[in-house]
Every structure is written in C-alpha cells, then in structure tokens.
Amino acid sequence: MSIVYFPKIYPDELVSSVLARYYAQSGYITYKNADKDIFVSGHRKIDKEFVKNIRPEVIEQLTRNMTFEELLEKHTMYPYYGRFLDKDRRDAAYEALRNNDGDYLKLFGGNNTKKTETRYMRYCPLCAKSDREEYGETYWHRIPQIKNIHVCHIHGCYFENSEIPMNSEADAKIKMAEGCIPETYDVSYSKKPVQIKLAKYVAAIFESPVDRKQKVTIDKFLRYKMSGTKYLSVRGEYCYYSKLYREMQGFYNGMEELENITQARMQRLMSGDYRGFEVVCMTAMMLGIDMEELVTMHVPRQSPEKQFDQKVKKLMDKGMSMAEVARKMNADPSLVRMSVTITQKKKAKGWRGGNIDNNNHIKDWDKLDELKLEDVKSTIEDLHGCRGTRPVKVSYYAVGKRTGISGYQLERMKKCNRVIEDNIEPAEKYNARKVIWALDRLEEENKPIMLWRLHDLVKLERKELVEAFPYIKQIEPNKVEIIKELLYMEDK
Numbered sequence: 075m076s077i078v079y080f081p082k083i084y085p086d087e088l089v090s091s092v093l094a095r096y097y098a099q100s101g102y103i104t105y106k107n108a109d110k111d112i113f114v115s116g117h118r119k120i121d122k123e124f125v126k127n128i129r130p131e132v133i134e135q136l137t138r139n140m141t142f143e144e145l146l147e148k149h150t151m152y153p154y155y156g157r158f159l160d161k162d163r164r165d166a167a168y169e170a171l172r173n174n175d176g177d178y179l180k181l182f183g184g185n186n187t188k189k190t191e192t193r194y195m196r197y198c199p200l201c202a203k204s205d206r207e208e209y210g211e212t213y214w215h216r217i218p219q220i221k222n223i224h225v226c227h228i229h230g231c232y233f234e235n236s237e238i239p240m241n242s243e244a245d246a247k248i249k250m251a252e253g254c255i256p257e258t259y260d261v262s263y264s265k266k267p268v269q270i271k272l273a274k275y276v277a278a279i280f281e282s283p284v285d286r287k288q289k290v291t292i293d294k295f296l297r298y299k300m301s302g303t304k305y306l307s308v309r310g311e312y313c314y315y316s317k318l319y320r321e322m323q324g325f326y327n328g329m330e331e332l333e334n335i336t337q338a339r340m341q342r343l344m345s346g347d348y349r350g351f352e353v354v355c356m357t358a359m360m361l362g363i364d365m366e367e368l369v370t371m372h373v374p375r376q377s378p379e380k381q382f383d384q385k386v387k388k389l390m391d392k393g394m395s396m397a398e399v400a401r402k403m404n405a406d407p408s409l410v411r412m413s414v415t416i417t418q419k420k421k422a423k424g425w426r427g428g429n430i431d432n433n434n435h436i437k438d439w440d441k442l443d444e445l446k447l448e449d450v451k452s453t454i455e456d457l458h459g460c461r462g463t464r465p466v467k468v469s470y471y472a473v474g475k476r477t478g479i480s481g482y483q484l485e486r487m488k489k490c491n492r493v494i495e496d497n498i499e500p501a502e503k504y505n506a507r508k509v510i511w512a513l514d515r516l517e518e519e520n521k522p523i524m525l526w527r528l529h530d531l532v533k534l535e536r537k538e539l540v541e542a543f544p545y546i547k548q549i550e551p552n553k554v555e556i557i558k559e560l561l562y563m564e565d566k
C-alpha cells in the first residue's frame with residue numbers, strides 16, 4: 075500500500091483520532107479496506123488510548139515530524155498511565171508501546187474503571203467549537219480522557235460524554251470526532267475555583283515530558299515533601315494518611331473529583347502500592363507542591379529518618395544532652411534516644427545502612443511486626459496505668475524493654491512503631507494519668523483526699539496540676555470536681 079494522503083495530527087490529538095480522520099477522508103468505501111491498510115493483519119481492534127498493531131507505513135506517516143517517543147508522549151495516554159509508575163514497570167510498559175504490541179492497560183497496572191461501567195470518549199464543547207473555527211473540524215483530544223478530572227483547563231467548563239465507548243472491545247471501528255460531537259453547545263461552567271485550578275495543574279503535568287530515567291518513586295517524593303508537616307511523624311517514618319485523607323476532603327470540598335479519593339487509596343499511595351495519576355496530582359496540589367517539582371521529583375539522597383539521625387548526631391557531638399537535643403529539635407526525648415541507639419548500633423556493627431529496606435529481610439520484619447503488634451498495644455495500655463497500677467510514660471524505650479523488642483528492631487517494625495509514636499503523650503497528659511491513679515489509690519485506702527497527699531504520691535507542683543487539668547477532664551471527667559475543689563481549697 076502507498077499512502078497518498080495522510081492528515082496532519084492536531085495538538086493534543088489522540089492517534090486513534092487521526093486514524094479515524096484518515097479513514098473518513100481517504101475515500102474508503104468499506105471499513106474493511108481501511109482496516110487492512112491501517113492495522114497489522116489479524117488485528118482489527120483500535121486502541122483508542124494508545125498506538126497498537128499499526129502498520130509500519132502508518133507509523134512512518136505519524137512520525138513524519140516527530141520521534142516515536144514524542145508521538146507516545148504527545149498523542150497517546152502514555153503520560154497519564156506511565157508517569158508515576160516505578161521505573162521497572164514504566165520501562166516494561168514503554169517497551170511494549172515501542173513494539174506497538176501488548177496488553178497496555180495490564181502493563182500500566184491500570185484501569186480503575188469498574189468492569190460494569192462503560193467509559194465514553196469525552197470532549198469539551200468549547201474546545202470543539204474553537205477547533206471548528208480554526209481547523210474546520212474537531213477531533214478527539216487527550217485531556218478530556220483523563221478519567222477523574224471533569225473540567226476543561228482552558229475553558230473551565232465540564233467535559234461531556236460522547237456516545238463512543240472508550241474500551242476497544244465495545245467498538246472496533248474508528249469514529250471520528252466530527253459527527254459524534256454535537257454542534258449545538260450546551261455548556262456548564264464549574265463554579266469552583268479549586269476545581270479549575272486542579273484542571274490546570276493536572277493538564278500541565280500531563281503535558282510535561284516524562285523522564286524515563288526517573289528512579290525516585292512517587293511515595294518517596296511525597297514523603298520528602300511532607301517532612302516537617304503534620305502528615306509525617308517527627309523522624310519521618312510514618313505518614314498519617316487518615317489525616318491526609320481528611321484534609322483532602324476539606325480542600326476539595328464539594329468537587330466530583332473527590333469520588334476517586336478513598337482512605338484506602340491514600341494509604342496505598344503512601345505505602346508505594348498505588349500510582350493513580352489523579353490521586354497523585356490531587357495530593358500534590360493540596361500539599362502546595364509546585365507543578366515543575368512534581369514533574370522532576372528531586373529528592374535529597376537521604377531519607378527523612380537519616381536526616382533526623384544526622385541532626386541528632388551533630389547536636390550530640392556538640393556536647394548537648396539528649397534532653398537538650400529533644401528540646402532543640404522539638405521532638406520527644408524517646409525518639410532522640412532511639413536515634414542515638416541506632417547510630418551507635420550501626421557504628422558498632424559496621425552496618426552501612428540504606429539497603430536493609432530493599433533486601434529480603436523486609437518480609438521477616440513485617441511478620442515480626444504483625445506478631446508483636448497486640449503485645450505492643452497491650453503494653454501501652456499497661457503503661458497508661460489504671461486502677462492499682464501506676465502509669466509509666468510511654469516511650470520507645472519503655473515499650474521495647476517490656477516487650478523485649480530492641481530499638482533496632484522497632485525501627486523496622488512499622489505498625490508497632492507507629493502505635494508507639496501515636497501514644498507518646500505530652501508531659502501534661504502523663505501527669506494527668508498519674509493524678510487519676512493517685513486519686514483512685516487514696517480512695518481505695520479510704521484516705522481523705524488532700525492536696526499534700528496527692529503531692530506525696532505523684533510529686534507534682536501545683537502549676538503542673540493546673541496544666542494537667544484539661545487532660546484529666548478528657549481522660550476521667552468524673553474526677554474534675556475533686557481536682558477543682560482541691561485547687562480551690564488551696565487558694566483559700
């Protein structure tokens with residue numbers, strides 16, 4: 075076959091769209107004839123999102139003015155599915171695309187459309203209008219096909235569904251946009267500035283070049299950007315994804331795009347198990363991450379944990395005590411102690427660090443983590459104290475000592491570590507627990523409750539008692555009156 079005429083591809087046009095125009099405009103009498111010219115024999119299904127089973131002559135036409143890589147980046151949904159994949163998966167998918175053959179969606183790991191729902195090709199009515207004015211026809215753009223974003227980044231209006239199903243099995247024929255997209259425009263504009271801002275943000279990221287050498291994973295990058303925020307623990311090991319989820323709900327309040335955000339998805343994203351393009355973009359925009367930063371994903375070599383450990387070491391080397399370091403870094407003393415222990419162990423064993431997370435040990439740590447979790451939880455409960463037992467301040471050291479887990483092990487047991495961190499309380503709250511315990515004890519011993527007796531038992535100053543008051547109210551509301559009375563009596 076020799077191709078006499080082949081249409082020029084328009085900006086942001088899908089390859090399937092230009093093929094449809096080729097078919098319609100080349101004067102084929104039946105679809106079958108066009109089919110033979112376009113596809114490698116035996117394959118007749120059009121992949122609307124990618125390039126698949128296309129004859130070399132057609133590829134040649136498509137790449138007249140660009141490289142094949144550019145064709146993939148600018149005229150297929152590759153940047154949508156591929157951008158945030160981990161490198162080896164991205165490579166494998168890219169390889170398949172280069173070979174013009176493969177189950178792309180499977181390779182990209184991604185189709186979060188439920189089997190039962192039909193996705194349709196979408197369009198922006200105002201983009202269609204401007205295409206017709208400029209080119210005399212409209213075409214299928216890529217950006218409206220980004221699944222969970224609903225507004226045009228140029229016009230701020232909602233996308234519309236066409237009647238053309240997206241998945242290729244539903245319709246093997248290529249239908250060109252002209253003829254499918256109505257010429258009467260029914261435009262509904264978004265009234266939410268955040269929704270329009272998101273549309274622009276997403277489009278800008280989608281259109282940026284994909285760095286195929288990128289090795290940094292998206293969860294690592296997001297974690298790095300979260301360090302020092304309320305979403306990440308002080309040493310940076312844990313992401314409080316439920317907090318993140320709640321903030322997303324507030325930030326994108328009332329937007330249809332939220333339907334795609336679930337707590338489980340946020341958790342999977344932050345644990346490196348989910349790479350959905352829209353979820354990544356929405357998280358990044360809420361965190362105030364600059365679009366260019368998200369595209370390049372530069373991360374300092376060191377993890378937040380290592381940065382924390384190094385800072386601790388530096389201050390300790392200057393001669394500061396652990397307590398001073400903790401104050402200076404605004405961190406709990408037990409975290410500083412753990413950091414010091416880890417640094418010493420590494421030094422003693424000559425362990426170089428860094429690769430433990432990638433080797434086979436990780437499964438064993440997970441197992442141990444699971445195994446010890448209940449133990450850790452009940453130990454924390456014990457430490458909090460209840461009737462009869464005096465409270466002990468929850469710390470890594472205290473829990474580690476009682477459960478027989480070393481600091482080195484704890485460092486790698488994510489769930490246990492997190493439960494402990496969540497239960498590390500301010501001194502005032504710990505004092506409140508002591509007061510409650512002391513009051514119970516006095517009651518049990520039938521001793522009249524006097525402030526000096528309380529002092530005797532818990533060694534707290536009056537000021538500390540006052541500071542503990544709000545926590546007493548929180549933990550044991552029925553003790554509030556007694557405390558009030560005690561403090562009031564003292565005033566007289």
Ligand SMILES: [Zn+2]
Nearest residue numbers: 198201226229
């Ligand atoms: Zn538009």
